[in-house]
Amino acid sequence: MPHSKGETRAEPWEYSLHIPHDPRSVTVCRRTLRLILTLHGLIRLADVAELLAAELISNAVRHTKGPATLRLCWRDGILRIGAWDASPEPPPYELAVAPDSEAGRGLVLVRACADDWGWHPQRQGGDFGKYVWCDLGAA
Template sequence: MVEEETDGAADPMPPPQLRRRLGRADLRAVPEARRALRELLRHWGRSGASDVAELLTSELVTNALLHTDDDAILTAVVSPRALRVEVRDFMARRPRPRCPDADQDTNGRGLVLVDSLADAWGVCPHGVGKSVWFELRAEAA
């Protein structure tokens, strides 16, 4: 057993976070995820960061709900330096950004938006499934 020494001060508060299970193919979860994220981010980040975070979260949540056959889990963690949003699903297939034809419908643009607007993003494989994540820095652009 490892014991941690403390100086008697209270443990620091954990970073504000959001965690939601999203039901399979339940697209009503998309606006709910946006509202919950907006509330989490009321006092965070650079001007306009909340709007970008909501848009990118909508894209990841929608992709997970439309392109997988199971629930998904949304996690957002706010730190003084950045916001990190992850959407975990239970399908091993990795998403790929596509460059849709401009004359076609608006489908297939989600990861292109994530790639262009996030400060960083990626895919983390899990034993079952994967997480697609993005980060936005808190400092002014």
């Protein structure tokens, strides 16, 4: 399979980072994501992927009370970024947010920057929560 100079072959991979309920976890997730993408030759996706992951994880930390998990999955030229949290409630998103608002724009950014996104209830271990995800294509 042909690939660009400096890019690893497109073998599927997946990582999960379990994080505590702590606002500092957002920074840990961003830096870990950048390292993973760098090691897999996908640094060109890092800036947008970091923004998307930070929005998903910050929502999980801000709007729930339990732990969270960042999941990164690469398959068929698509990077899926997902965040599991311990609340089964739908993700907090507004269809219209005031331009000068400093809150409520997270999923608006996700919708604008990702190729696709969604959420569904999901059990992780013994905890029932939700999984919010977005896809970012390599092209």
